[in-house]
Amino acid sequence: MVVGFPAGGTTDVMARVAAAPLRDALGQPVVIENRPGASGNIAASEVMRAPADGYTFMIAPISVRTANPMLFKPALDIERGMTPVVSMGYAQLYLVARKDLKADTPQQLQALAQASPGQLSYGSGGAGTQMHLVGELFKQQAQVDVIHVPYRGAAPAMQDILGGQIDYYFDPASGFQHIREGKAKLLAVTGTHRSSFFPEAPTLTEAGIEGVELGNWFGVFAPTNTPAPIIQRMADAVKTTMALPAVQRSFSELGVEPIVQDTTTFSATINAEAAVLKQLIETRGISLE
Template identity: 35%
Template sequence: MTQAITRRLLLGASIATTAAPALAQGAWPNRPIRFISPWPPGGPADLIGRPIIEKVAAALGQPVVLETRPGAGGTLAVASVARAAPDGYTVLFSQAGPNAITPAFRSVPYDPIRDFIPVTQLVSSGLVFVVRPGIAANTVAELVNVARASNPGLNFGSIGPASTTHLAGEMFMRAAGINLLHVPYTGSTQPITDMLAGRIDMGFWNIGAVMGHIQSGMLRPLAVTTLGRSSRLPNVPALAETYPGLEMNSWYGVHMPAGTPQPIIDRLHTEFVAAVRAPDVSARLIEAGLEIEGTSPAQFAQKIAGDLQRMQELQRATGLRAE
């Protein structure tokens, strides 16, 4: 199935379309471009999206207008771009959740492969696996032993069912052969607070959200969920070092509606990669705990295929459904 998904994505990423409405109407772009974000103001839209599109706008000579359309776990915004005209004037600020994870756990009003052309993965954001100080484990192996010996068992918090913070825990349990009680919340602030208070034993959180607590010694990092080690936590091993192939990270990227002319895809790829790699932008994003990517459309297509395939396999194995 992975090969089939990859072929479909690569076709969308690499084959130029014959219909070119935007090019037929004159040089592109000749009017403002809409940059659709699935998140409300103040989140990834402002931290990641805004500084990048400011540079893209300067390079293109046209405004790139940030439009936030939160709701339904990001799927409302994604669906709106799937229905948009493929003329180069509607760009999706895409993310792993609505574009590669949610479609594996519930029905969505778009096809994450056929309805879009991937342009570039801008950044990635791994999770860090942390435990509260009262847990007598300094390594993943020690934690597994503690979990097997605990009665009652240990628990882990998440920001909600089928979120990356939940799925990371499910993947870890399956790889380690242990059981942990999942305690879902509706955001990251309260479960992290409860970890500090000793009510939650462990969790998988965005590095930026818990970095201060790690530095203060209030939370102990055991591993990161990227395939390699994080530049922010270089001394913390990856879970994949113990369980090969175990990966759970989030990413942010750029997608266009299927049918967008290839010259527009190529130009957008050039400008978005240049923007995210600009020294002032990349320094700000790295400080926030993000890894700079700037991949090719083909590389991004393969990333999406791998993520979607792993999530579909996890859904079949666990029966999990997103709300």
């Protein structure tokens, strides 16, 4: 199982939590191999070159398959090089503001930003990350002019929320403790439903800002041409693994809902998100520079 991100991150922890149950379900050793770099592209390149024999897979957020080919130059042809196998979970993003910002709802944030164009700032885990793309989608749908401040990961962005250096950001479930302690305030969540972790927070759609539904899907990918019976066997093993209460608890601690989609449904989810991101990236001229 190749992971395109450093040890300790959400994708890596998910992979390591699932490794032992997958070993039991498959009757095969499962080794996690970290190949960080280029937002998962280095790992994806390795998986694309691997034999399609069922012994190499990748656990990744679907941004590797959706946004990366549009943002990285030269682009990896991941659509042809890797096949979606099954989803493992979904993580909403949380619209979090510094605690003294004079906005307690998404509508108030929208009004504040519209009243002072170019004055507010939002952070992200880096250019091209899902945090960045959702931030730009929010700007587009809310019709606001806000400065983007990229960081090297979610943790530094949250630190500047706590310190008041930036006004808000879309948190990938890393700031739950700070929200619960009142050090930052949660205004809303992305997605089509409320968060099970903070059910009192509305979705952005409920708050009147529609079309900001992107979150973080995570799943398993295989080299193209991996035989269908192998794809199905892995999908079944993941489904069995994700049904285990211990795995579900561990994923919940990461802010990830253990949602399993079969190959067909997962592929449709990927294609739908890719279409949204294509329009967004082209319209707003988003790049990694």
